[in-house]
Amino acid sequence: MDMLTQDKEAAVMACIYKAVRSLNEERGADEQIAVGPETCFFGEGSALDSLSLVSVIVDLETLVSDEFGRAISLTDDRAMGRDPVPFTDATTLKNYLLELLAE
Amino acid sequence: MYDGKIVLVTGARRGVGQLVAEHFLKHGAQVVGFSRHDDTGEPRPGYHPMAVDVGNADSVARGFERVRKQFGRVDIAINNAAVLTSQYSMIMPAAAAQGMLDTNVLGTFLVSREAAKLMRRGKWGRIVNISSMAASLQPMGDSVYAATKAAVATLANVMAKEFAPMNVTCNTLGITAIETDMLGLLPRDKVDALIAGLPIPRYALADDVLNVVDFFVAERSSYVTAQTVFLGGVN
Numbered sequence: 001m002d003m004l005t006q007d008k009e010a011a012v013m014a015c016i017y018k019a020v021r022s023l024n025e026e027r028g029a030d031e032q033i034a035v036g037p038e039t040c041f042f043g044e045g046s047a048l049d050s051l052s053l054v055s056v057i058v059d060l061e062t063l064v065s066d067e068f069g070r071a072i073s074l075t076d077d078r079a080m081g082r083d084p085v086p087f088t089d090a091t092t093l094k095n096y097l098l099e100l101l102a103e
Numbered sequence: 104m105y106d107g108k109i110v111l112v113t114g115a116r117r118g119v120g121q122l123v124a125e126h127f128l129k130h131g132a133q134v135v136g137f138s139r140h141d142d143t144g145e146p147r148p149g150y151h152p153m154a155v156d157v158g159n160a161d162s163v164a165r166g167f168e169r170v171r172k173q174f175g176r177v178d179i180a181i182n183n184a185a186v187l188t189s190q191y192s193m194i195m196p197a198a199a200a201q202g203m204l205d206t207n208v209l210g211t212f213l214v215s216r217e218a219a220k221l222m223r224r225g226k227w228g229r230i231v232n233i234s235s236m237a238a239s240l241q242p243m244g245d246s247v248y249a250a251t252k253a254a255v256a257t258l259a260n261v262m263a264k265e266f267a268p269m270n271v272t273c274n275t276l277g278i279t280a281i282e283t284d285m286l287g288l289l290p291r292d293k294v295d296a297l298i299a300g301l302p303i304p305r306y307a308l309a310d311d312v313l314n315v316v317d318f319f320v321a322e323r324s325s326y327v328t329a330q331t332v333f334l335g336g337v338n
Contacts (some may be wrong), residue, residue, distance in 0.1 A: 051265075058223065065168070
């Protein structure tokens with residue numbers, strides 16, 4: 001993996017972590033979401049309710065758009081129709097975002 | 104009254120949209136006016152026209168990106184943009200019906216969705232959808248238009264539930280006939296007949312509209328959401 005790709009991966013993951021931390025700021029001390037590559041956003045094992053997931057998605061779209069200078073959508077038909085859905089965990093989400101940014 | 108507020112008005116170049124935009128401007132707001140065509144008027148302090156087709160998701164996304172970069176937030180969104188083709192259903196062209204659905208329904212949805220994203224951070228917002236007496240009176244010739252205007256109230260009611268945790272209210276104002284360009288698209292005798300049948304049988308005045316808009320967006324109206332207010336006694 002070249003340095004450029006590594007940097008891009010790290011930048012995308014940083015956006016994901018920032019979105020989760022931002023959500024944590026709105027949650028109580030006993031409701032904090034663990035921040036890491038395995039953070040689960042959707043389905044079994046996710047600690048996020050639907051509104052929290054929406055918050056993360058909205059923040060993440062903005063953060064990635066600012067970071068990479070182009071608009072991306074995480075909620076189009078393609079994203080929701082994938083198996084597994086891109087929100088399974090932070091790593092899956094990062095890979096999906098990299099895919100979108102590569103287009 | 105609205106000092107420091109960022110207000111977005113769709114369909115702001117003329118008619119009710121222009122009226123509402125002027126009102127917020129006059130009372131100190133920064134007003135972003137979305138309209139399909141470039142505003143060729145004289146620049147005015149506090150007024151920020153943007154060419155946005157609300158029925159086009161990409162156009163709306165670009166418009167909101169500009170708003171986000173320029174202001175960082177939206178406090179009040181007035182979904183006023185609408186198109187009207189009045190025609191008996193059996194001879195209504197599909198393209199005209201689609202145009203009304205795109206601007207009136209999809210446009211209201213897209214703008215509300217994007218506005219809510221910007222209102223979320225500040226945990227405050229007001230969304231007002233402009234509907235019409237047609238939604239209730241259901242006049243012949245307005246099958247699609249009336250349906251779209253009923254739809255914007257339903258949109259507001261559902262979004263009111265979704266956005267309530269963010270302290271964002273969503274309400275609908277059903278206006279009666281008012282002297283605008285859109286009125287010229289309808290046979291005046293038929294509109295007169297509809298108005299004559301209202302409990303208060305007169306055309307709406309600017310202040311009738313602004314009074315309810317002011318009420319919906321007021322700080323004190325934080326407990327008023329998912330409501331539709333019709334002017335003139337329409338219900």
